[in-house]
Amino acid sequence: MNKPIGVIDSGVGGLTVVHELMRQLPKEQLIYLGDTLRCPYGPRSADEIRTFTWEMVDFLLTKNIKMLVIACNTATAYTLGELQEKLSIPVVGVILPGARAAIKSTKNNHVGIIGTEGTIRSNAYTQALQTIKSDIVTYPLACPTFVPMVEKGILSGQLAERTVEEALLPLKINNEMDTLILGCTHYPLLKDVIQESIGSHVTLISSSEETARETSAILEMNQLLNDVEEQFSHQFYTTGDVEAFTSLTKRIFDSSVDNLKTVSIEKAII
Known part of the structure; x- marks a missing residue:
């Protein structure tokens, strides 16, 4: 299925998972969102973690993703079951x-x-x-x-x-x-x-390696693997500073990533 895989994290750490997904699933397009503006999630309350995670998920759902990878341990701990229950696409945590x-x-x-x-x-x-x-x-x-x-x-x-x-x-x-x-x-x-x-x-x-393996297995089980060779670019989004994000991607990928944009995902409080 020629749809992208969505990956979320509280910051840049999830790029270690993205790197492994790229290696193990070279035919799959990835869309990554790092909530660097509100990182770290660790000291936050369970309610904040759930709210922030759902805001990331809602953004990626607009990109028509076929699967969600929660590349954040804190978000996995507090939201995995809820996301698996409420979303119609497969969800895997770390x-x-x-x-x-x-x-x-x-x-x-x-x-x-x-x-x-x-x-x-x-x-x-x-x-x-x-x-x-x-x-x-x-x-x-x-x-x-x-x-x-x-x-x-x-x-x-x-x-x-x-x-x-x-x-x-x-x-x-x-x-x-x-x-x-x-x-x-x-x-x-x-x-x-x-x-x-x-x-x-x-x-x-x-x-990272095990999560990529599990992602591959779930895609295959659900007949969602992209089996067509096609040209695509991975997409990267951050809620914070692009420059800081870019400098860290160079260390992880040995080159800067293309298609990097800053987005706002916070819901307006009425």
């Missing part, structure tokens, strides 16, 4: 794919989870992990300093190293984990710094 990847990885059933305050507060990863494998021991930790740092483009160097080291300290005390879920799509952009801090004995799990 939490269950990440949980499955962690279970494949762990040798001792001790799994750490880092994410935003909202994601950790929701307990979504622990529930997903223990639903699949009940004897999994989890170590959840909120890292609220990571997303603002990534959105500013600080991905390496002394400030990044110091910030990550301080944030991860609670996980390094008497911890048996052999696997750590990067429970926010911004965090893979700090992967090297996180790995250095947490140690090479811990395997880092990003949900």
Whole structure:
């Protein structure tokens, strides 16, 4: 079916998922919306997260998308079930794919989870992990300093190293984990710094690859795959600063993206 796949995130982190979707599904057109103006979502209330997520979804529905990928762990935690119930198109989030990847990885059933305050507060990863494998021991930790740092483009160097080291300290005390879920799509952009801090004995799990695989499987199951070779351009939208968005896309894709526009998605309050 020659319709685009919609991808939403609270900021630029979801571009790590887009990158993987492009690699695994080269015939599919993607439309990405990052709500950088109101990022981060992690400290916000559940009602705000739901409102902002629906505003993003409503915008993408005007683009006639055939499937929605929630490339934001916080939005997935609070809205996935609701969106799957109310939308007529398939919807996939990033939490269950990440949980499955962690279970494949762990040798001792001790799994750490880092994410935003909202994601950790929701307990979504622990529930997903223990639903699949009940004897999994989890170590959840909120890292609220990571997303603002990534959105500013600080991905390496002394400030990044110091910030990550301080944030991860609670996980390094008497911890048996052999696997750590990067429970926010911004965090893979700090992967090297996180790995250095947490140690090479811990395997880092990003949900991007698994989410792309699940997207592919759902499209195939629903006979929605685009099987026609055609010329198209991916579309990128941000609610915030184009310049900041562009500088980060260069780091993720090794080039700046075309078709980038700023949009306003906030609903007028009457």
